[in-house]
Amino acid sequence: xSKQVLAKQVLAVPGVVIRxxxxxxxxxxxxxxxxxxxxxxxxxxxxxxxxxPAEIRAPQGTLPGVSAxxxxxxxxxxxxxxxxxxxxxxxxxxxxxANLEHLRPAAQIIxxxxxxxxxxxxxxxxxxxxLEDGSLEAYTVQPVPLTTLTxxxxxxxxxxxxxxxxxxxMFALGLLSWMYQRPTENTIAHLTTKFAKxxxxxxxxxxxxxxxxxxxxxxxxxxxxxxxxxxxxPAGTYRNITGNLALAYGLVAGAERAGLPLFLGSxxxxxxxxxxxxxxxxxxxxxxxxxxxDEIAAVxxxxxxxxxxxxxxxxxSGPGIALKAEAVGLAVTLELPxxxxxxxxxxxxxxxxxxxxxxxxLQVLHGRNGESPVPVVSASSPGxxxxxxxxxxxxxxxxxxPVVLLSDGYLANGSEPWRVxxxxxxxxxxxxxxxxxxxxxxxxxxxxxxxxxxxxxLARPWAVPGTPGLEHRIGGLEKADGTGDxxxxxxxxxxxxxxxxxxxxxxxxxxxxxxxxxxTGDARVLVLGWGSTAGPIAAACAEVRAAGGSVARVHLxxxxxxPNDLGEILAAYDRVLVPEMNLGQLALLIRGRYLVDxxxxxxVRGTPFKSSDLRNAIEKVISDV
Amino acid sequence: MSxxxxxxxxxGPGPRRVPLPLITNPSxxxxxxxxxxxxxxxxxxxxxxxxxxxxxxAVQGFLPELGLRRENIVFVSGIGCSSRFPYYMNTYGxxxxxxxxxxxxxxxxxxxxxxxxxxxxxxxxALSIGxxxxxxxLRRNVNLxxxxxxxxxxxxxxxxxxxxxxxxxxxxxxxxxxxxxxFNPVSLAVGAxxxxxxxxxxxxxxxxxxxxxxxxxxxxxxxxxxxxxCNIFNDGAFEVLxxxxxxxxHLLRLxxxxxxxYGSDGEHTIVRDAAGSLRPAAEAGxxxxxxxxxxxxxxxxxxxxxxxxxRLPENGGPTPIGVFRSVARPSYDRQVAEQLEQAVQASGPxxxxxxxxxxxxxxx
Numbered sequence: 001x002s003k004q005v006l007a008k009q010v011l012a013v014p015g016v017v018i019r020x021x022x023x024x025x026x027x028x029x030x031x032x033x034x035x036x037x038x039x040x041x042x043x044x045x046x047x048x049x050x051x052x053p054a055e056i057r058a059p060q061g062t063l064p065g066v067s068a069x070x071x072x073x074x075x076x077x078x079x080x081x082x083x084x085x086x087x088x089x090x091x092x093x094x095x096x097x098a099n100l101e102h103l104r105p106a107a108q109i110i111x112x113x114x115x116x117x118x119x120x121x122x123x124x125x126x127x128x129x130x131l132e133d134g135s136l137e138a139y140t141v142q143p144v145p146l147t148t149l150t151x152x153x154x155x156x157x158x159x160x161x162x163x164x165x166x167x168x169x170m171f172a173l174g175l176l177s178w179m180y181q182r183p184t185e186n187t188i189a190h191l192t193t194k195f196a197k198x199x200x201x202x203x204x205x206x207x208x209x210x211x212x213x214x215x216x217x218x219x220x221x222x223x224x225x226x227x228x229x230x231x232x233x234p235a236g237t238y239r240n241i242t243g244n245l246a247l248a249y250g251l252v253a254g255a256e257r258a259g260l261p262l263f264l265g266s267x268x269x270x271x272x273x274x275x276x277x278x279x280x281x282x283x284x285x286x287x288x289x290x291x292x293x294d295e296i297a298a299v300x301x302x303x304x305x306x307x308x309x310x311x312x313x314x315x316x317s318g319p320g321i322a323l324k325a326e327a328v329g330l331a332v333t334l335e336l337p338x339x340x341x342x343x344x345x346x347x348x349x350x351x352x353x354x355x356x357x358x359x360x361x362l363q364v365l366h367g368r369n370g371e372s373p374v375p376v377v378s379a380s381s382p383g384x385x386x387x388x389x390x391x392x393x394x395x396x397x398x399x400x401x402p403v404v405l406l407s408d409g410y411l412a413n414g415s416e417p418w419r420v421x422x423x424x425x426x427x428x429x430x431x432x433x434x435x436x437x438x439x440x441x442x443x444x445x446x447x448x449x450x451x452x453x454x455x456x457x458l459a460r461p462w463a464v465p466g467t468p469g470l471e472h473r474i475g476g477l478e479k480a481d482g483t484g485d486x487x488x489x490x491x492x493x494x495x496x497x498x499x500x501x502x503x504x505x506x507x508x509x510x511x512x513x514x515x516x517x518x519x520t521g522d523a524r525v526l527v528l529g530w531g532s533t534a535g536p537i538a539a540a541c542a543e544v545r546a547a548g549g550s551v552a553r554v555h556l557x558x559x560x561x562x563p564n565d566l567g568e569i570l571a572a573y574d575r576v577l578v579p580e581m582n583l584g585q586l587a588l589l590i591r592g593r594y595l596v597d598x599x600x601x602x603x604v605r606g607t608p609f610k611s612s613d614l615r616n617a618i619e620k621v622i623s624d625v
Numbered sequence: 626m627s628x629x630x631x632x633x634x635x636x637g638p639g640p641r642r643v644p645l646p647l648i649t650n651p652s653x654x655x656x657x658x659x660x661x662x663x664x665x666x667x668x669x670x671x672x673x674x675x676x677x678x679x680x681x682x683a684v685q686g687f688l689p690e691l692g693l694r695r696e697n698i699v700f701v702s703g704i705g706c707s708s709r710f711p712y713y714m715n716t717y718g719x720x721x722x723x724x725x726x727x728x729x730x731x732x733x734x735x736x737x738x739x740x741x742x743x744x745x746x747x748x749x750x751a752l753s754i755g756x757x758x759x760x761x762x763l764r765r766n767v768n769l770x771x772x773x774x775x776x777x778x779x780x781x782x783x784x785x786x787x788x789x790x791x792x793x794x795x796x797x798x799x800x801x802x803x804x805x806x807x808f809n810p811v812s813l814a815v816g817a818x819x820x821x822x823x824x825x826x827x828x829x830x831x832x833x834x835x836x837x838x839x840x841x842x843x844x845x846x847x848x849x850x851x852x853x854x855c856n857i858f859n860d861g862a863f864e865v866l867x868x869x870x871x872x873x874x875h876l877l878r879l880x881x882x883x884x885x886x887y888g889s890d891g892e893h894t895i896v897r898d899a900a901g902s903l904r905p906a907a908e909a910g911x912x913x914x915x916x917x918x919x920x921x922x923x924x925x926x927x928x929x930x931x932x933x934x935x936r937l938p939e940n941g942g943p944t945p946i947g948v949f950r951s952v953a954r955p956s957y958d959r960q961v962a963e964q965l966e967q968a969v970q971a972s973g974p975x976x977x978x979x980x981x982x983x984x985x986x987x988x989x
Contacts, residue, residue, distance in 0.1 A: 041987050186985055239986040249981055256977050263736045283968035285975030288736060288961060292728065293761035300725040300758075301732030304701070307719060308737040330722050420986060423977040465717035465733075465740050468696045473665065473712050475720025476704075485667060486712065 008217070009224045010181070015044075015074025016228060017082030018176065021099045022091030024067040025057055027169035032069025034173055034190060038182035039073045040240035040417050043230030046073040047535060049081035049608065050413040054270065054353040061115075061123040066098040075229040079535040079542070081414065083610040089172055091115060091146070093124035105138055110175070112168065113143035142221060146171055153211035157204050167208035174212020179225050184213070234419065241418040243382040243411035244271070247341065248278035250389025252285050255311050257390075258397055258429035261286045263305035264313045265298040267320065270353040271409040272343040275315045295323035299340065303327060306336045307474075309433060309464035311393060315341040318360045319350065321404075322367065328402050329368040330476050332500065335451075335460045337396035337403075339389075340364075340374075344408040346606045355606025356409035358531045359582035364404040365560055365589075371497045373504035375399070376559040378406040380534035383418035385411060388557065390427060395507055397431045400459040406559070408581075410532045410608050434461035434470055439482065448472055450484040457510075458503035508561040516569055518552035519545065524625050526573035527618060528598070530556040530586055533579055533609060540614035544622070551618050559586070562593065570596045577601055577621050579614055658689040665715040671706060676827035676853035680774065681713055683833045691741070691841055698741045701730040703750035706781050707774035707853070710745040724755025727762040730769050731957075738958040741841075744771040749779050752788040752808050759848075760817040765957040766845035772837075773810055773850045774827075778859035796858075811935035811949055814848045815928050820954040821847035822931060824946045827854060828867050832878075832946060839948050845956040866944055877937065879947030884918040885934075887943045894918045895942065903933040908941045923951045 018035070022028045029050055036048050049070040058065030072082035084104040090096035092115040103109070116129050130136050131143045150168040151161055170191075177184055188206055195202035216222045241249075255262035264287065266276040280289040288305075292298035299314040306312035314324065321342050331338040344360045346352025364376055375395050379388035385407055392405040437446035438461060450472045451460050463470040472484060480487035481495055516526075529537045534555050544551045554569060556562070570576055570590070576598045578587040584600035591598050601617045603609055663685040671677045688698070698716040702708035704723035711718030717740075721729050726744045734742040744762075751759045751773050762769055778796070779785040785798040789810065793802040814822045821843040825836040833851065840847035852863045865871045873889040885895035885903070894906040896917040906913045922930060931950035938944045 037985055041985060043987065043989070233989045235989050237982055237986050237988050239983045252975070252980065253977055256975070261736060263732060265732055282975060282980070283965045284972045285977075285980075286965065288965065290732065290735060290961075293757055296725060297728035297731070297758050297761065300721070300728035301735070304719075304729035304732030304734075305736040306732075307729075308733045308740070310736045312732065326722050327725060334719070420982045423981065465699045465737065466697055468694065471696055471716050473667070473714075473718035473720065475712070475718075476722055477720065 008222075010227055011224055012227045012229065014076060014228070015072065015078065016087065016180065016226065017070065017072045017085045018087045018089070019068055019070045019085035019099060019102055020089045020172070021066055021068040021095035022089075022169070023060055023095070024053060024055065024065050025060065026067070026091045027166070028052075028067045028069055028091070031169045031173050032071060034187045035176060035182065036071055036415060037186055037190070037240060038177060038184065039071065039180075040238070041186055042183055043233075044073040044075065044228055045078040045231035045233070045417060046071060046240070046415075047078050047081045048072075048415045049410065051607070052354055061092055061094055061120045063094050063098050063124060066095050068095070068099055068102075070102070073228060075231050077231060078416075079539040080608065080611055083612050087176075089176065091168070091172070093120050093126055093130070096130065097124045097126065103139065106140060108140045108142065109136065110142045110144055110172075112146035112172075114145045114147035116143075144175070144215075144221070149211065149215060150208050153208055154204050157200065157207065159200065159204055163201075164204065167205050170205045170208040171212035171215070174209040174214075175216045175222075176212075177209075178213040178216030179222065181225055181227055184209070233417070236419040238417045238419055240415050241383055241386075242274075242413055242415045243379065243385040243407055244274040244343070244413070245278060246383055246385035246418065247379070247389050247405075247407060247412075248275045250386040251275075251279065251311075251313055251339070251393070252282055252287060253386070253423065253426055254390050254393030254429060255287070256285065256423065257426050258311060258393065258431060260431075261288065261310045262313060263302060263310040264289045264315065265292050265301035265305070266290070266315045267292050267295045267298045269295075269317045269320050271345055271412045272315045272317050272320075272341065274412070275341065275343075295320040296327060299324040299327040299338075303331050303334070303336060303338055306331075306338050307334070307465070309462070311337060311339065311397070313339040313341065315343070317343050317345045317353075318347050318363065321360060321363055325368045328374065328404075329370065329372050331402035332368070332372045332374060333476055333479070334474050335400045335500075336462070337400055339392050339396055339405060340402055341405045341407065343412045344406060346409075346604070352606045354409065356411075356532065356608065357581050357604060357606065358406070358408055358533070359585065359604065360406065361530075361559060361582065361585040362588070364406065371501060373501050374402050374404055374560065375504055375507055376404045376406060377557060378531045378559055379411055380531060380555055380557070382411050382414050382416045384534075386418070386421075390429075391557065394427060394429055397429055398459065398510075399457055399503060399507060400462055401504065406531060408532050431462065433467065434463035435467065437469060449482045450474060451479055452482050453499070453503075458499060458506060505561050508558075508564045511558055511563050514554055514563045514565050514569055516552060516554055517541070520550050523550040523552040524574040525550075525577060525618065525622050526552045526554060526570065526575070527577050527579065528554050528556070528570070528586070528590065529579055530559055533581065536609035536611045536614055537579060539611035540609075540618055543611060543615045544618050547619075549619060549622055551622065556586075559589075567594050570594050574625050575599060575621050577618060579603075579609060579617065581609070658695065660685040660689060663688050663695060663715050665713050667712045669713050670709065672857050674856040675706070676776065676855070677707055677710070677774065679827045679830065680772070680833065680851055680853065681710065683830050684772075684837065685714070686830075687834045687837050690838075693741050697739065698743070699730075699733060700743045700745055701726045701733065702745040703747075703755055704781070705747040705750045705779075706855075707745055707747040708750060724750055724753070725758060726750070727755065727758040727767075727769065727771065731758075731762055731765070731767045734768050735958050735961050738768065738962055742769050744769050746771060746773050748773065748775045748777060748787045748789040748810070752810060752813070756788075760813070763814055763817040763819040763846050763848060766820055766954050768844060768956045768958045769846050770840050771846065771848045773848060774853040775810060775850050776853045776855035776859055777807075777862050778855050780855045780858050784858035809935055809939070810848070810850045812932060815932045815935055815950060818928075819848055819950065820845045820952050821948070822850075822950045823848070823948045824850040824852070824944075826852045826863060826866060826946060829946075836948065839951065843951060844959070845954055875943050877943040877945040879921050879923070879934070879945050879949065881921060881923055881948070884920055885945075886918070893943075895937070897933070901929070901933065902940055903937050903942065904940045905942045923948045925950075926952060
C-alpha cells in the first residue's frame, strides 16, 4: 500500500476522538479494536470506551441495537476516552441518531448513505433523511455509500451480496486508517490469522480494508488527512491492554511470583467473563480454570483450592458478589487466601450488564453477616488492573484473608497503552506453608495450633493437607484462639472478632505513603477518588490547573483499610470533593471515619464521568471556599 | 495511559522461577494405622443414641485398610448434625457452609488430585440447599466420596420436614402434614449421571463397611446414601428395615451377578413388568420363580436397571441396599490434570515475560 504518495493536504493535529457506531452485528467492536491496535503501535497515547448493548443481536437497525466504540488518541498523555467525539462513523440511521449526543459541535460525520433507506430511517424514528434535510448542518456530514463500495470492491470474490456486505466495517476501517495515516501491517496480520481457516473471507476483508484506504486517497470527497504524532513516553516495551486482560495477567503473574498454582472458579457473567476466557488459555502456567454450576460453587471451589495450597480466585460482577457473600464470610473465618474479583456494572439486580458503575463498594465492605472484615483493593485504569491484582494477591497471601479486587465495566473493556513490566522486577510473593508443630499440648507434647498468629501480621499458619502431623479441622463455627477448636466462649468470641478486625486494619501499616498530587501546594480543595474515575478526575484537574486554578488530587488504591495517612491529608484541605459513579458510597465512609464534611459528586449513567462536568464541579467547590 | 497516583512502581528481588505445581505428596504408600489413629481429640457432641455414632465408628474402623496416611485424607462437610463429622476425624477437615461441601471439595480435589476427599452431608444439606452442587459433582465425576446421611428430618433446627420426608409428615413446620413429594436420592443421583451410587444402613456395620469400601475403590464421584436414625425428631424412620421381624420382607440386598430376591428364604422374586419397571412378582401378577427373575448388574452401562431398582419401594417393592451402579468413567480430576499436562507439552511451560509482552508490542 502506498502510504508515501500523498498529494492531498495533511494536517497535524494534537489529538482526535473517533466514535465508531453501527448495528450490533456490524463488527463495530472489532473495527474499534483494530483501529486502536494500529494507533497503539504507532505510538499515540490513547484511551478507549466500548459502549454496547446487553443484547447479542437486538433487532437490526433499531436504536437498542446500536453498538459503539470510542477512541481518544493523541500526541500527548491521554486520561479519558474523551467527553465528545470529533468524528462519528455511523453505519446506519439508528447509529447516527443514538450517537449525536456524543459529538462535539461541528464534528465530522461519516455515514453509510446506502443504509439511509426509508425502512431504516423509519426504524430509527426519522421522518426524513437527516443526511439530506439540513438537520445536521451544525456538523460536517460526509455521506459515503460504504455498502455499495464494499460490494463493488469484492465483486470478483465470488461472495454472495450478503457476505460481501459484511466486510463494510473493514472498508470503513481502511478509510479511517487513511484519514489518520495509521500503520496497517498488524491489521492485515490480524485478519490473516483470524480468518486462516476461511481464506475467502480473509481475502475479502483484506481487499475491503485496502479499498477503503484507496477510496480515501483517491476520492475528492476526502480532501484532508491528519497526522497525530506519537506521544512521548518513558523508555520501555509497550502494548495496548484492556483491564480484564491486565487483570488476568496479574493473576498469572501473582501465582508465578508466589510459586503457587492458580485456581479460578468462575461462573460466566458480564463484564467479567473475559477473565475466565483468558485464564483458560494459560494452563501451561499451572492455571486451572473451573466453570462452576453457579456463583456460589465458583467461590466455594476457589476456597477449597486455597485450603489445598493454591491461590483460589473467583471472578464475577455485582450480582455474583451477592451470591458469594456467605462463602466469603467463611473465608474470613477460615483465614485462608482468596481473591474475589468484582467487575462492577450498573445495578441493582441485573441492572445494566454492559455499562459501568462503582456502586458495589458498600456491598463488598459490608454485605456479609457478622463482623466480617475484608480488605478491598481497587484498580484505576486498564493497565493498573495488573498492579492492583498483584497487590490483592500479596495481601491475600501475606495476611491469609479473602481480598476483594474492584474493577468495573469501563476498565474491563477499555484499553490503554501499557508499559510491559519485567517479571523479575515484580514483587516476591512467596509464602511458607506450615511444616511442623508450632505449640505444645497440655501434656507437653508438640502440637499444631492452626490459629496461632504471627505477632506481626496476625496471620495464622497455612497448613495444607498432605503435611504429616498437622492434621486439623477448621470451619465456620467460632474457633478458640490458638487451637481452632469449636468455642462458644464469650471472651473468646469477643477476642476473635476483634483480632480478625485488627488483622485487616493492620494492613494499613504495610501500605506505601499516599501520593498527593498538589503541584502548586496552595490548593484548598482536594478531589478524592477511587477506581475508574482516575482518568476523568486527572483530566478535570488538568483543565482546572490550565485555567489557573489550584486543586489537589488523591486516588485510593486501598478502600479497606484506608491508608494510615489519609486522615491527615484530608484535614489539610478546606474542602474534599468525592466524585463517584454511585450515590456517594466512599463519601459516606469518609464522613463516618474521618468526620470530614466531604462533598459528594455523583453520576450513575452507566458511562464514565465527562472531564468537563468534573471540571465544573471542582471549580464550583473552589469558588465556594 | 494513566499517570498513577497509586503505589510507587512495583519492585522485588531478582529473577526467580518456581516450577509449578509445587505440591508433591511427601508420604505415599501403605502404613500401619488403626481406628484410633483416626479419632480426633474433639468431644463427640451428637445426641446419645444418634445413628451418626455408628457411621463414625464404621468409617474410623475401615479407613486404616485403605492404606492412606491420614494427612492425605480430607473430610469436608456442610451444615447439619451429620456435618459435625469432620471435627471427630483426625484427618484434615473442613466444616463449611450449608450445602456447599461438594463445591468446596471439588476445588480441593481438582487442585490436589493426590488427596482422598470425602464429603459428609445430610438430606437437607445435600438435597435442599445444596442440591445444585450435588448433581453437578455427580455429572462431572469429581473424585469425591459423598456420604449422605439421610434421616428424613431436619435435626439441627429441631424437627422440620426435609426433602426426603414422606408426604403428609406432621412436623413443627407442617402441622397439617407435608405437601412435598420427597426426593429419592438414589433416583436423583442416577438421573444426574452418577457413576457410582449405593445405599446402606447405619445399624448394619458389615454392610456399611462393604459399601464404603466399594465407594473408596471407585475413581470418581461415589454417592452413598446412608439411612440414619434420628432418635430425637424422627425415631424409627427405618425401623421396618432394621427390625428382624420385618426386615426380610422389606429389604433387598443387591449383590452383583445375583438374582434380585428377598424374603427370609429368598423366596420373593423381582420381575420386570411390561413397562420396564421392576416389581415384586406378586404385585406384577407373575409367579415367583427363576424364569422371570432379574439379575443385578451394577456395571451395566445403561442406567435403566439402577433407576428401576431405585423406584422399587415406590412400586410396592422392598428397599434395595448395596451398590446400585458402579460404572467406570474418567474422573474429572484426572482429565483436568491431563489438560494441564497437554498444555505444557503443546506450548512448553509458561513464559511470563513472553505472555506479558504479547505479540503486538512496540518499544520506546
